[in-house]
Every structure is written in structure tokens, then in C-alpha cells.
Amino acid sequence: MMDTMRERFVRVTTELLDEHSNLALVLADIGVSQFQGTIGFTETGAMKRFDGRVVNVGIREQLLVSFAAGMALEGFRPIVHTYAPFLVERPFEQFKLDFGHQGLGGIFVSVGASLDTAGLGRTHQAPEDIALIGTLPGWEAHVPGHPDEVEVLLRRAAAGSGPVYIRLTTESNAQAVDVDPGRMTRLRPGSPDAATVIAVGPMLDRVIAATRDMDVNLLYAATVRPFDRESLTETLAAPEVVIVEPYLEGTSAAEASAALMDRPHRLLSLGLPRVEHRHYGSASEHYAAHRLDESGIRERIGEFLRQSAAA
Amino acid sequence: MTGDEKHSFSANSTLDVLWVLYDRVLRVNPANPDDTERDRFLLSKGHGPMAYYAVLAAKGFIPLDALPTFGRYDSILGFHPDGQLIPGVEIGSGSLGHGLPIASGVAAGLRARRMDGPRVFCLVGDAELDEGSNHEAIAAAARLGLNNLNVVVVDNKSASHGWPGGIAARFAVEGWSTSDVDGRDHGALHEAFSTPHPEAPHAVVAHVETKG
Numbered sequence: 001m002m003d004t005m006r007e008r009f010v011r012v013t014t015e016l017l018d019e020h021s022n023l024a025l026v027l028a029d030i031g032v033s034q035f036q037g038t039i040g041f042t043e044t045g046a047m048k049r050f051d052g053r054v055v056n057v058g059i060r061e062q063l064l065v066s067f068a069a070g071m072a073l074e075g076f077r078p079i080v081h082t083y084a085p086f087l088v089e090r091p092f093e094q095f096k097l098d099f100g101h102q103g104l105g106g107i108f109v110s111v112g113a114s115l116d117t118a119g120l121g122r123t124h125q126a127p128e129d130i131a132l133i134g135t136l137p138g139w140e141a142h143v144p145g146h147p148d149e150v151e152v153l154l155r156r157a158a159a160g161s162g163p164v165y166i167r168l169t170t171e172s173n174a175q176a177v178d179v180d181p182g183r184m185t186r187l188r189p190g191s192p193d194a195a196t197v198i199a200v201g202p203m204l205d206r207v208i209a210a211t212r213d214m215d216v217n218l219l220y221a222a223t224v225r226p227f228d229r230e231s232l233t234e235t236l237a238a239p240e241v242v243i244v245e246p247y248l249e250g251t252s253a254a255e256a257s258a259a260l261m262d263r264p265h266r267l268l269s270l271g272l273p274r275v276e277h278r279h280y281g282s283a284s285e286h287y288a289a290h291r292l293d294e295s296g297i298r299e300r301i302g303e304f305l306r307q308s309a310a311a
Numbered sequence: 312m313t314g315d316e317k318h319s320f321s322a323n324s325t326l327d328v329l330w331v332l333y334d335r336v337l338r339v340n341p342a343n344p345d346d347t348e349r350d351r352f353l354l355s356k357g358h359g360p361m362a363y364y365a366v367l368a369a370k371g372f373i374p375l376d377a378l379p380t381f382g383r384y385d386s387i388l389g390f391h392p393d394g395q396l397i398p399g400v401e402i403g404s405g406s407l408g409h410g411l412p413i414a415s416g417v418a419a420g421l422r423a424r425r426m427d428g429p430r431v432f433c434l435v436g437d438a439e440l441d442e443g444s445n446h447e448a449i450a451a452a453a454r455l456g457l458n459n460l461n462v463v464v465v466d467n468k469s470a471s472h473g474w475p476g477g478i479a480a481r482f483a484v485e486g487w488s489t490s491d492v493d494g495r496d497h498g499a500l501h502e503a504f505s506t507p508h509p510e511a512p513h514a515v516v517a518h519v520e521t522k523g
Contacts, residue, residue: 024423026416052423055455060447063412069450070416073351073401074424093406094444098413101403103395 005168006111008147009154010034013079013109016158023079023158024053024071028064030082030111032056043085061086062169065094072104077158083117084110084126086168092132094165097302100136107160109154113169113202114247115283116271127247127272133165134225134251140164140182141225143201143246148176149222156181165225169246171283179222184231188218195240196232200224200252203244203292210298213304216242225254229259239265241309242301244292248272268304270297320358324494325434326468329366331500332432332463344399348428351417353401355410356436356465357391364388372399388436408442411435411462415448418460418512430459432504437478446481449512452512453486460512461504462487465494469522478503482514495521 003011014035017023027035035054053076057063061082068078080087087110088095099106114127133141140162142153150168157164177185184198187208196217199207204220211218217235221228224245232241241260243252249271256267272290279286287293291300313495337350354363364381365504367373373387380386387396391405401417406409414433421429435445452460464478474481479489488510490503494517 024420051425052419055419057447057451057455060451061443062408063415063447063451066409066412066444067416067419067451070413070418071420071423073413073417074421076420094409094412097403097406098409101393101395208504287495 002172003147004170004223005147005150006034006170007146009081009109010167012151012154015156016079017053019276020077020158021053022077024055024068024076025050025079026064026068026071027056027083028082028086029056029059030059030086040188043210052144062091062094065091066098068106069094069102069104072099072106073102077161078106079109079111079158080106081111083112083113083124084129085124087134088129088132088165089126091220094170095133096136098137099163102139103159105164107157107164107166109166109168113167113171115286116170118283118286119280121280122277126246129165129167130224130245130247136163137224138162140223140308142166142181142223144168144179145201145204145220146176146224147172149189152179153181153222160272167201173202173205177204177220177222182223182226182228184219184228186217186231186235187220188216189216190217190237195238195308196235196240197301198232198244198256199244203246206294207244207293208307209294211245212300214301216301224252227255227259229255230260232256232259235266236260236263238308239263240268240302240305241265242268242270244297245269245271248274266304266308268300270300281293312470313466315409321356321436322361323359323434324465324522325356325359326362327495327497327519328463328465328500328517331497332504333366333370333460335497335501336504337432339399344372345438347426350429351401351414351431353394353410353414353417353431353433354403355404355414356407357404357434358407358436360388360390360392363392367397371433373397374471401411407436407439408444409463411445412448414460414462415452415455415457418457419454419455421459422457427459430461432461432463434463436469437464437474438469438471440464440474440478440481441470441472449482449485449487457512458509461515462512463504463515466516466518467520467522478516479506479514487514488512490515492517512521
């Protein structure tokens with residue numbers, strides 16, 4: 001049975017802590033039990049094994065980020081982990097100032113994504129995270145679609161120096177893509193006048209199924225910031241572009257438009273709508289309600305392409 | 312100074328504390344401001360940095376002729392300090408409630424490096440303590456054993472709702488050692504900053520004139 005993204009994150013992070021003495025792990029209670037099995041996480045045990053490089057600050061998310069910044073000032077590369085809304089939204093000013101403005105780097109790994117814990121309600125849904133990270137200059141944002149991609153992206157981030165956000169989810173594509181971090185991967189070529197469809201992270205399997213008999217160029221993005229404008233412009237044939245993202249619709253629309261500023265084009269952005277979500281249930285129910293399941297994506301892309309043909 | 316800055320009270324309130332720190336307490340060297348063995352000083356209350364700049368200039372971290380450029384577009388000296396622009400300044404600050412949580416991480420980082428020499432000092436204001444982020448750090452620091460962390464609260468009684476029971480009590484209940492001193496008394500400040508506290512982080516509450 002395939003491991004989850006989070007299980008892979010825990011295993012690889014534990015290995016990285018052994019491999020890199022400059023890495024630190026800062027938690028705010030969330031994740032402590034997951035690391036329990038790999039590093040025997042206790043306040044004293046893990047602190048002793050890793051010379052104080054593993055710290056649980058308790059349920060204090062502003063401190064979580066600022067504390068990590070302080071460790072970064074002392075030369076550590078902190079890995080910071082909790083649920084997406086508590087990692088990105090609650091302490092967002094700490095992202096902006098304590099890392100961005102201080103010129104520091106770190107690795108921020110969230111769980112929960114947009115809808116992993118849909119049943120817990122709006123407080124645990126974070127479809128806004130990538131849009132927020134996108135406002136910060138110099139940040140990388142990765143949206144892996146498979147545990148293997150998590151490992152590639154995490155190991156690369158550990159060897160780097162800048163600020164990196166990695167968004168984990170319980171969803172996974174059936175097969176990993178051999179990602180080149182920062183670049184989109186062309187999975188399926190279309191004809192010379194085919195539209196281009198970009199699937200982001202865990203949306204890939206649904207997009208493949210939804211477009212199975214459509215003549216499109218299919219790109220896959222596990223990295224969304226910086227947005228790989230070059231791959232889009234290189235791939236673009238017909239002036240129709242579709243982006244399917246597992247978070248707020250339109251999050252990457254400005255990036256795509258900037259990439260294509262010198263070309264007349266039409267853009268369809270699929271993602272979660274900007275509404276106040278008041279439903280529980282499962283992620284699949286939410287995707288269906290917002291026409292982000294396979295049939296909804298197929299219908300919307302089909303409508304978009306028929307409009308182009310009619311024009 | 313230009314006279315149009317908003318936070319002259321803040322600058323006046325911190326002047327003696329800053330002078331005692333830089334003149335008698337901090338082990339810092341303007342010729343080597345990034346020395347790994349230096350004490351770390353984080354000005355969290357970035358409001359009213361004129362006193363800070365004056366002390367930095369007096370101690371040779373910045374040239375005296377930088378002072379008249381205060382607040383200009385291309386000056387290194389803004390109305391709130393930018394740690395990326397000023398030699399010897401550990402962090403940029405201005406938005407309240409960031410310095411102490413960062414200082415906690417700095418203290419943890421030094422400990423993780425097994426660097427026992429450098430100490431960490433952070434200056435906050437009494438009104439700045441209204442920011443909840445400070446209390447996340449206050450509550451965690453002693454429990455995490457950050458005994459190399461020192462905080463000085465400059466108290467000009469500007470917190471809108473005050474601190475019933477006293478500011479020091481807020482730290483003490485979380486396991487800090489504390490001192491209450493006259494924030495204009497250089498000898499008392501020096502003694503408070505020099506008090507050994509091997510078992511706990513240390514908070515010095517420096518009382519100055521009431522703002523206004």
C-alpha cells in the first residue's frame with residue numbers, strides 16, 4: 001500500500017535531520033504524534049537526539065513561525081509544519097516580516113490542503129494558501145501530486161536556502177510524475193492547434209480522465225511559484241489555456257496572463273470558488289458541488305473549447 | 312531628527328536602557344558586527360528608533376552623518392529600522408510583537424549550536440505587550456529552557472488597559488526571573504542586566520515617565 005504524502009514527509013524529514021546538521025524541525029503540537037514513531041518525539045528525547053534542533057512550541061502558531069525565523073538567524077534551515085490554515089493564514093504577517101523582510105529562508109510544509117478535512121468545516125479548509133504565498137517575493141510554492149514528488153521537492157528544499165512552501169494533501173495521483181522542481185512537465189502533446197491544459201498537483205488524475213479524448217496539450221505543474229512561464233509559452237499552440245488548481249480559482253491566472261502578455265489568448269481558471277464554505281462531508285462531495293470532479297472538469301473544459309470553436 | 316516623526320515618546324523612553332546596554336552590557340563590536348560570539352540585541356519596539364540610531368552612531372556602528380538622513384527615501388535609517396540596511400541591527404522591526412518570539416528562536420538556535428557565550432537581549436514596550444504573540448513567547452520560553460534569553464520591557468505606561476499586578480508578575484508566573492528597576496538609573500539597569508539567571512530567562516521591567 002502506498003504511503004501518504006505526510007507519511008513520506010515524516011520519514012524523509014527524519015532522514016534529513018540526520019543528514020544535515022543545519023536542519024531544524026519546529027512544530028506546534030500538530031505533527032508531534034506523527035514524528036513519535038520516527039524520532040521518539042518527546043520534549044527531552046528528540047531535543048537530546050538532535051541537539052535542540054527539534055522543538056515543539058505548543059499550540060502557538062505565531063511563535064511557531066517567529067521562533068523558526070530566530071533559528072534561521074542562527075544559521076539553521078527550519079522545517080515548519082502544521083495544518084495549512086494555521087501555518088499560512090493565522091501567522092501570515094510572520095511569513096511576510098520574520099522570513100521575507102528579514103531575508104531568511106525556511107521550509108514550510110502544510111497538511112490539510114483545501115479540503116482534506118472537509119468534515120471539520122471552514123476552520124480547517126485553506127483554499128487560500130497558495131494565493132497568499134504568491135504575494136511574497138522570492139518564495140517557492142510546491143503542490144505535489146504524489147508522495148514520490150514530495151520526497152523530491154523536500155530533499156531539494158533541504159539543500160536550498162530560500163523560503164519554500166510545500167502543500168501536502170491526502171489525495172494522490174496513481175502515478176508520480178518525474179518532476180523537475182520549478183518546471184512544468186509536458187505529459188501529452190496535442191495537435192498543432194490544440195489548447196493547453198495545466199493540471200496542478202493532485203488534480204492531475206482527474207484532468208487526465210476528463211480530457212482523455214480531447215485534443216489538448218497537457219502540462220503538469222507540481223511547482224506553482226515561481227510559475228513556469230517558459231514552459232507555458234513554449235507549449236502554447238492554440239490561444240486557449242486552461243488551469244486546473246486544487247485551491248482558489250484564478251490563483252495562477254495573473255501568472256498565465258503575464259506569460260502570454262504578447263499573445264491574444266483565452267484563459268479558463270478552474271478551482272474552488274470564492275464563497276464562504278458552509279458544508280462538511282468529504283472532499284469528493286465538495287469537488288462535485290463545485291464541478292471539480294472528473295465530469296465537472298470535462299464539461300467545463302468542453303464548454304470552453306466549444307466557445308472557442310464557435311468564435 | 313526631523314521633528315515630524317510620530318514616536319518621539321518612544322525614543323525618549325528607551326534612551327537610557329539602550330545606552331546602558333550598548334555602553335556596559337552587550338558584547339558587540341562595530342568593527343565586526345556579525346561576530347558569531349556577539350551578544351544578540353533585538354529591538355522589537357521599532358517605533359521611535361531615534362534613540363537607537365543615536366546610540367548606534369555613538370558606538371560606531373553607523374556614521375554620525377547618517378543621522379540627518381533619517382527617513383529619507385534612500386537613507387539606511389527609517390522611521391522603523393531595517394536590519395538588512397543597518398550594520399549591527401539584528402532584525403527589522405516596526406510591526407509590534409515580532410521581536411520577542413524571534414528572540415526566543417535565536418536563543419534556541421544558540422543553544423542548539425552549543426554556544427554558551429552569546430546572550431540574547433530583546434527590548435519591548437509595555438503597550439507592545441498587548442500583542443498576543445509576545446505571550447506565546449513568554450509562556451514558552453521558560454518551559455523550553457531558554458535561559459540565555461533576556462527581555463527588557465520599557466514601561467512608560469502606555470498600554471491602554473494597563474497591567475494589573477505589574478508586568479513583572481506576568482513573566483514570573485511563566486517561570487521567568489524578573490527585576491523591576493528605574494529605567495533612568497544606569498547603575499540599577501546595569502545591575503539588573505547583569506543578574507545571573509542560570510535557571511530561567513530573565514525579564515527586566517524598566518520604569519520611565521508616563522507617556523503623554
